[in-house]
Amino acid sequence: MTKLYYSDARKWLHWLSAMAVIGLFASGLWMVELGYYDAWYQRAPAWHVNVGLLLFVATLARLVLQRQNPRLKAPPFQRVAARTAHLSLLLCIVLLALTGYGLSTADGRPLLFFGVEIPGMGSVIPQQESVLGEWHELIAYTTMVLSFLHAAAAIKHHVIDSDDTLKRMLIHRGTER
Amino acid sequence: MKKVLLATLLSAAVASPVWAADYRIDDQGAHASINFKVKHLGYSWLTGRFNTFSGNFSYDSANVEASKIAVDIDTNSVDSNHAKRDKHLRSADFLEVDKYPEATFVSTEFKVTGDGEMIVYGDFTLRGITKRIAIEATKVGEGQDPWGGYRAGFEGLAEIDMADYGFATDFGTVLLELHVEGIRI
Numbered sequence: 001m002t003k004l005y006y007s008d009a010r011k012w013l014h015w016l017s018a019m020a021v022i023g024l025f026a027s028g029l030w031m032v033e034l035g036y037y038d039a040w041y042q043r044a045p046a047w048h049v050n051v052g053l054l055l056f057v058a059t060l061a062r063l064v065l066q067r068q069n070p071r072l073k074a075p076p077f078q079r080v081a082a083r084t085a086h087l088s089l090l091l092c093i094v095l096l097a098l099t100g101y102g103l104s105t106a107d108g109r110p111l112l113f114f115g116v117e118i119p120g121m122g123s124v125i126p127q128q129e130s131v132l133g134e135w136h137e138l139i140a141y142t143t144m145v146l147s148f149l150h151a152a153a154a155i156k157h158h159v160i161d162s163d164d165t166l167k168r169m170l171i172h173r174g175t176e177r
Numbered sequence: 178m179k180k181v182l183l184a185t186l187l188s189a190a191v192a193s194p195v196w197a198a199d200y201r202i203d204d205q206g207a208h209a210s211i212n213f214k215v216k217h218l219g220y221s222w223l224t225g226r227f228n229t230f231s232g233n234f235s236y237d238s239a240n241v242e243a244s245k246i247a248v249d250i251d252t253n254s255v256d257s258n259h260a261k262r263d264k265h266l267r268s269a270d271f272l273e274v275d276k277y278p279e280a281t282f283v284s285t286e287f288k289v290t291g292d293g294e295m296i297v298y299g300d301f302t303l304r305g306i307t308k309r310i311a312i313e314a315t316k317v318g319e320g321q322d323p324w325g326g327y328r329a330g331f332e333g334l335a336e337i338d339m340a341d342y343g344f345a346t347d348f349g350t351v352l353l354e355l356h357v358e359g360i361r362i
Contacts, residue, residue: 036346103260103261103264104260104261105260106260107258107259107260107263109259109260123260127253127263127267128260129260129261129263129264130263130264130267133264
């Protein structure tokens with residue numbers, strides 16, 4: 001049977017991920033500008049990694065759960081567009097995690113996830129940390145553009161079309177139908 | 178044609194000192210290294226190196242003053258044994274390798290200060306800025322190698338000030354520790 005709504009757990013995953021994406025983007029922009037003697041120079045990247053890895057795990061789960069999405073009541077073009085945007089966003093987040101991991105551990109040192117060591121990747125391509133750093137930045141901007149389109153579309157459905165596209169993602173709403 | 182050839186040979190013979198030999202720095206066998214060290218917070222020395230470079234020199238122990246050396250360094254190859262720091266060193270804060278992929282040293286004068294001891298003056302170009310620097314150099318040794326070649330090796334010390342080369346981040350004086358082994362060509 002096709003579901004008509006998202007579970008509360010998935011709504012939470014969605015909104016926490018949204019907060020993480022925006023927070024990670026802002027912290028990324030901010031922390032690369034920090035001076036060497038800034039008190040946050042070491043701390044900010046460490047938290048960026050912690051939150052980034054949490055988002056990575058959440059995103060893998062959300063990718064698996066995509067099959068259980070409720071069916072969209074929308075014209076074919078809109079359905080394809082929305083689907084493409086959703087998958088691209090999730091894919092971007094996965095790529096951000098992978099490039100972040102590769103650039104952080106290009107020298108083989110482990111990555112610290114809340115103090116727990118995750119084995120480093122080592123170097124596969126020359127100047128890996130610089131190359132992946134550029135990719136990380138590029139994909140981050142792409143993610144923000146996609147996020148903006150995604151949010152704009154949701155607001156358009158709510159305000160202009162007056163349908164429940166946005167409402168059914170709100171927690172404690174939509175599930176009562 | 179013969180005349181041109183003869184003239185070329187003659188001018189080459191006149192221009193080069195009789196015994197001076199030309200050497201290629203053995204970067205293939207990695208018997209040369211360009212190391213640097215700089216103070217970290219004033220508490221310790223941070224060391225690093227440039228892994229990719231090439232160069233030639235001519236040297237004659239009987240006429241050291243006529244010696245010459247030229248080295249090209251690939252700034253992208255900076256290696257401080259820490260990926261994120263290397264990324265930072267390649268950025269606009271330091272080497273700005275996108276804009277300045279190469280650093281060069283070309284000697285202008287060899288001054289003998291003792292037996293096998295010399296000061297090599299020359300133009301060092303880094304971040305597109307050329308300054309005259311002095312390298313205190315010592316010959317380590319020279320002679321036949323076991324594989325039919327002839328080698329000569331030197332070590333050198335030099336200091337540069339980051340401020341002289343327009344670094345956006347200034348950690349003061351950088352010490353260069355140079356080791357060069359050349360194979361006669």
